[in-house]
Amino acid sequence: MSKPYREWILGSIDSLRSRKARPDLDRICRMVKRRYGSDWDRTRSELEKLIEEQTVLKVNYKGSVSYRNAAKVLRGRRKTEQSKCAVKQPSLADWSAGDSALGPVDEDHMEDMEDEMSMTTGMDSSMDEEGDESSLDAMCAQSTADSGISMSPVTSSNTSLPVPSPTSSKNSPTHDALRQDPDSAYTLPEHIQPAAQQDTGSVESLQEPAAICLTALKAEEEPRVEESVATPDPVTPDEAVMADGGPHAVSDHAEEGEMCNKEPKSTTEEETINNGAMMKNENDAVKEEVVQDPLLWSVADVARYFTSVGxxxxxxxxxxxxxxxxxxxxxxxxxxxxxLSIRLGPALKIYENHVKVLQRSQFQEDSRLFS
DNA sequence: TATTGCGCACTTC
DNA sequence: GAAGTGCGCAATA
Structure with a gap:
């Protein structure tokens, strides 16, 4: 995906939306061609790439296909709608492994990035205007007759989710779910759905979320708790995340962390959590070595990490x-x-509870290696 | 002729 | 009632 195309396409979508025109394929391609001289087919293929990486959402609204700038869609109550209709989907960070899920980074778009977004992608099974998108359609087929708009994964079943994570795919219930039910409309990350865990009978699949829960609890909402519980080192929250598989391992369970936040875990539960983390097999341990080092994180890993911590x-x-x-x-x-053009509140938490901690952790690690 | 702007109706919550 | 969406038409380039 070439960056200019990302900007061109997203810009076109935004432009169309601003003038209350349906941002459909035809209009998008026409606008990109007119503005930038891009070939129609190329624009279309690039658009599909953006859809696959969830930078652009393909939705069915009022019986016709529309495209959305993922960075600007599904705010507020739309999120609720999204959550409601969602069935199974990888965690937010898992959806898009492209270099950007928000699209252009130019000023115009940066302004919009203040807006929160919830990424989903929509597809309509009834689309027939784009024959070569049939695979995507098949993936995300969903009737929209009742709501008028459908938000479902665009990532085709044979196009594996662009998840660079070496650890996430195997044990992630979301991926299993995706395979099992590729036609499901997108909705909340599966990890918040109890059934998702039941599908995976392994111990670690059950324990991991709990650990993540605890981590998220400590790291974000109640950073002080970590001191009183068992982790005097402020670095612990993030280290706990890392120890449990890094951003990949936690990504699918961020919301569980929030859920657990409401019900503080007992000591026994914590022990269970720790045991669960220890039960990871050696292969996972090897993989985790790679992702435990933030220096080795890719863009997707970073996004996944912050998704995982809420x-x-x-x-x-x-x-x-x-x-x-x-x-x-x-x-x-x-x-x-x-x-980053994110709200101050979350930004402060992110910096104080995560970025700073990771940096400190890295510094300590470096010091240890060179001492 | 193509593009843009926007009133208004529709849909969902 | 609020918010998102886009049809359809008029204005503009």
């Missing part, structure tokens, strides 16, 4: 800004607070 929307900002592990560790407070 900042799915802000994670997209990181993705948009193409913040990989190295960049993350170089970020300063002002970068997080202002450079």
């Amino acid at each position: 900042f799915p929307e802000q994670a997209l900002a990181f993705r948009t800004q193409e913040i990989d592990g190295k960049s993350l560790l170089l970020m300063q407070r002002s970068d997080v607070l202002t450079g």
Whole structure:
């Protein structure tokens, strides 16, 4: 996916939307061609790529196909709608492994990035205008007769989710779910659905979310708890995440973390959690070695991490800004607070509870290696 | 002729 | 009632 096309297409979608015109394939291609001289077919193929990486959402609205800039869609109550209709889908960060899920990073779009978003992609099984998108349609076929709009995964079943994570695919219930039910409309990440865990009978699949839950609890909502529970080191929250498989391992369970937040875990539960983390097999351990080092995180890993700790929307900002592990560790407070165009509250939490902690952790690790 | 702007109706919550 | 969406038409380039 070439960046200009991303910007062109998203810009066209935004432009069409601003003038209350349906951003359909025809209009998008026409606008891109007119503005930038891009070939129609190329625009179309690039658009499909954007759809696959969830930068663009393909939806069926009022019986016709529309495209949405993922960065600007599904705010507020639409999120609720999305959640309601959703069935099974990978975690937010899993959906898009492209270099950006939000689209262009130019000023115009950056302004819009203040808007929170919830990424979904929509497809309509009835679409017949795009023959070569049949695979996507098959993947996401869903009737929209009742709601008028459908939001479902666009990622085709034979186009594996662009998840760079070495650990997420195998044990992630979301992926299993995706395979099992590729036709499901997108909805909340499956990890918040109890049935998702039941599908995976392994111990780790049951334990992992709990650990993540605890991690999210400590790291974000109640950073002080970590001191009183068992982790005097402020670095612990993130280390706990890492120890449990890094951003990949936690990504599918972020909301569970929030859910657990409401019900503090007992000591026994924590022990169970720890045991669960220890039960990971050696292969996973090897994989985790790679992802435990934030320096090795890709952009998707970073986004996945922040999704996992309860900042799915802000994670997209990181993705948009193409913040990989190295960049993350170089970020300063002002970068997080202002450079990502995310709200101040989450930004502060992200910086204080995560970025700073990761940086400190990395610094300590470096010190240890060189001492 | 193509593009843009926008009133208004529709849909969902 | 609020918010998102886009049809359809008029204005404009």
